Amino acid sequence: MKNRRSVYLDHSATTPTDPRVVEKMLPYFTEFYGNASSIHGFGRKAEQAIEDAREMIAKILHCDPIEIVFTSGGSESDNLALRGAAWTAQQQGRGNHLITTPVEHSAIGRTTAQLAALMGFERTLLPVDRHAQIDEEDFIAACRPETTLASVIYANNEVGTIAPIPQLAQIAHERGIWLHTDAVQAAGQLPLDVEVLGVDLMSLSAHKFYGPKGVGVLYVRKGIDLVPSQTGGSHEENRRAGTHNTPAIVGMAYALQWAYDERETRIAHYRAMRDQLITGILAHISDVELTGHPQDRLPSHASFVFDGIDSTKLLMHLDMKGVAASGGSACKTGNPEPSSVLLAMGYPAEQAIGTLRLSVGLQTTPEDVEYAVNAVADSVEKLRKLNRVLSS
Numbered sequence: 001m002k003n004r005r006s007v008y009l010d011h012s013a014t015t016p017t018d019p020r021v022v023e024k025m026l027p028y029f030t031e032f033y034g035n036a037s038s039i040h041g042f043g044r045k046a047e048q049a050i051e052d053a054r055e056m057i058a059k060i061l062h063c064d065p066i067e068i069v070f071t072s073g074g075s076e077s078d079n080l081a082l083r084g085a086a087w088t089a090q091q092q093g094r095g096n097h098l099i100t101t102p103v104e105h106s107a108i109g110r111t112t113a114q115l116a117a118l119m120g121f122e123r124t125l126l127p128v129d130r131h132a133q134i135d136e137e138d139f140i141a142a143c144r145p146e147t148t149l150a151s152v153i154y155a156n157n158e159v160g161t162i163a164p165i166p167q168l169a170q171i172a173h174e175r176g177i178w179l180h181t182d183a184v185q186a187a188g189q190l191p192l193d194v195e196v197l198g199v200d201l202m203s204l205s206a207h208k209f210y211g212p213k214g215v216g217v218l219y220v221r222k223g224i225d226l227v228p229s230q231t232g233g234s235h236e237e238n239r240r241a242g243t244h245n246t247p248a249i250v251g252m253a254y255a256l257q258w259a260y261d262e263r264e265t266r267i268a269h270y271r272a273m274r275d276q277l278i279t280g281i282l283a284h285i286s287d288v289e290l291t292g293h294p295q296d297r298l299p300s301h302a303s304f305v306f307d308g309i310d311s312t313k314l315l316m317h318l319d320m321k322g323v324a325a326s327g328g329s330a331c332k333t334g335n336p337e338p339s340s341v342l343l344a345m346g347y348p349a350e351q352a353i354g355t356l357r358l359s360v361g362l363q364t365t366p367e368d369v370e371y372a373v374n375a376v377a378d379s380v381e382k383l384r385k386l387n388r389v390l391s392s
Contacts, residue, residue, distance in 0.1 A: 006322045007368045007375075009277075011300060012157060012185060012359035013326055018210040018258065021251045025212065028247040036244045037233065046246045053253035060260050061202075061219055062193045069218040069236045070249050074184035074205030076230075077218040078107035078151075080240060081180045081201040084226030085149050086115055089178075091227065095146030097122045099139070102344035103132045103161075104153050105182055112151070122146075131293040132161040132345050139168055143175045150179050154186040154202075158341040158357060159292030160301030162190065169198030178224065184208055184216075188259035189267060189299055194219055204256075206248065210362070211255030215248035266362065270299040273360035273369055277302045280373035281358075285380050291342065291355065302358045305347060308384055309354035317379035323372050326357040 028049060034042025036050050051065070058065040071077045082098075090096050100112050102125045116123040124142045126134045134152065143150075150172050155162050165181050172179040180201035183192065188209030194202060202219040206212055220226060220239065232241030259266070278290060287307035306314070311327035318325050327339075338352035358372065 004322050005368070005371055006324075007364075007372050008324045009358040009360060009364070009368075009372055010324045010326050011361035011364075012160075012208075012298075012357060014207045014213065015210045015361055016363075017207075017212050017251070018255055020258065021211055021255045024254045025247040025251040028250055032246070036246055037235065046244070049246055049250050050244055053249045056253040056257055057217060060192055060256055062195050063219060064222065066237065067194075067220055067222055069220055069239050070244060071216045071218055071240060072214055072242075072245070073207070073216040074105070074182065074203050075107040076240075077184075077203035077205070077216045078105065078180075078182055079111050080218050080226065080229050081203060081220075082108065082111045082115065082149070082151060083229040084239070085178055085180065085201060085224060086119075086121060087227035087229075088225055089148035090121075094176075095144075095148045096120055097124070097144050097147040099124045099126065099142050099147060099150040099177075101126045101128060101134055101152055103128050103156055103158070103341045104151065105157055105184065108151050108153070108182055128344055130346055131296075132156050132159050132291075132341065133163065133293060133296075134168075136164070136167060136171060139171055143171070143177060147175065147177050150177055152179070152181055154181045154183040154197075155190060155298050155301075156292065156341070157185050158339060158355070159303045159345070160185075160297035161293045162186075162296045162298065165197050165199060169200075173198065185298060185301075187256065188263075189270070192260075194221070200224060206252035206255055209255050209259045211252040212248045215245055215252050217252070267299045269362065269364075270360055273364045273366070274300060274302050276366060276369045277358055277360065277373065280369065281376060284373060284377040288380075291345070291347075298359075300360050302360075304356045304358075305342060305351055306354040306356065306380055307351060308387055309380060310383070311353060311355050313383055314354070314356060314376075314379055317383065318375055321375040321379065323375045325372075326359075327355055 032045045034046045036046040054065040054068045112123050115121040169179045178200040181199050182203050184205045187204045200221045205216040226239050230241050289305050291303045338349040339355045342352035
């Protein structure tokens with residue numbers, strides 16, 4: 001293509017760290033570098049920074065600071081939530097049945113599968129519709145006397161669909177079941193008030209909302225005593241061992257605060273760019289379908305499935321044109337297998353292999369979107385022509 005430019009449309013995979021966040025982090029690398037578990041002055045300064053960050057995050061979640069557990073990211077938060085809560089419930093004799101969905105992030109899917117395969121738990125996977133949404137009646141029907149924990153993703157990482165978390169939490173609580181949600185994609189865009197959501201456990205990851213990589217949060221409602229899945233020191237009220245990553249924790253707190261201070265402006269920008277993307281792709285390309293819910297989806301998220309296209313080849317073509325995108329979840333990029341999420345949504349395998357995720361960010365411009373739409377249209381046309389030649 002002429003006038004090649006570089007366009008990053010993979011913000012659901014990760015976001016650039018806000019320069020303001022980097023500035024807040026820097027002193028904790030070189031000046032206030034003490035171990036937060038040490039009792040001397042260097043350690044106390046680090047500990048104070050961590051507790052200040054805990055309070056900042058707790059205000060956004062509308063929870064008590066003691067309910068905030070710092071982790072290494074979304075995957076660890078998911079693992080700790082599921083294993084910790086499941087083991088606790090099992091230890092208390094409450095039951096060993098778990099409920100989740102087939103469209104969760106792999107940190108949920110593989111963890112619940114392991115609990116079922118190796119640790120004596122039973123798992124029910126709820127069906128989803130064409131938009132990746134579950135039916136509340138199916139959720140009710142799956143609940144048993146021995147059900148202790150359910151995990152439903154807040155906003156789907158592949159197709160952007162938003163789940164009715166408050167309604168599911170109410171159903172769960174009426175039956176004495178804890179509800180966890182993976183809110184990694186939702187953080188920075190959707191409300192995180194845990195009292196409104198009604199969740200008992202919730203996972204976040206800083207690098208999805210312009211914070212640093214390698215740090216996350218698990219919200220744990222008071223009264224739930226998690227069995228730690230990472231043992232060692234008595235950090236985080238004995239819930240997660242390991243020396244605190246003070247710079248990253250500080251950076252995450254500021255990134256989350258600014259995300260919600262500026263949320264109205266950010267969301268308006270995301271929606272404008274996302275809608276331009278969706279309109280352009282659907283107008284310029286034939287045999288393409290928007291995946292996920294058309295309205296109840298993340299403001300920054302557009303996802304599609306193209307007939308007769310292998311997403312891995314499409315991503316290579318786009319990369320050569322300077323457009324960074326994903327074939328669904330970033331954790332699955334490069335995998336030639338059909339998307340398990342799309343298969344669960346009812347798409348046939350030959351169609352589920354042609355998925356594309358485009359996610360906009362703060363720096364995305366209308367010119368970036370126009371360029372990307374043209375790049376996708378050109379790439380799809382060339383790949384389909386090549387397929388026709390090879391099949392003739």
